[in-house]
Amino acid sequence: MAERIPEKTTKVLMEGPPRLVDIHRFPWKRLAIALVKASGLHNGIWRVRVSFGTSVDLVLNLGPETYPAHLTPIEELQLVPDETVGPLSVDAAVVNPDRQIEIVTRMPGTQRTS
Secondary structure, three states, X not given: OOOOOOOOEEEEEEOOOOEEEEEEOOOHXXXXXXXXXXXXXXXXXXXXXXXXXXXXXXXXXXXOEEEEEXXXXXXXXXXXXXXXXOOOEEEHHHHOOOOXXXXXXXXXXXXXXX
């Protein structure tokens, strides 16, 4: 079973019918950890990268007029290899170590010999 990342939540009052909801916050470092774990990566340094798209359309409505607008949608989040750990990157071996079973080659209760 995957290890859960500790939640960091804030109560926020939503518009419309007033209600309190939990907002789950993911600062960049926590997002990098979550993506490394979700991807099953166990070694290497990985950085979060955001891929943007771009388009121009007639969508900005101000009163009765429509104006051209430049849109920059976030297309996807990516994990890319990096050289050093920084604000957007983590070491997969530290945050998601590969758990291997150690094979015992001696009988229980006996001393290990060097």
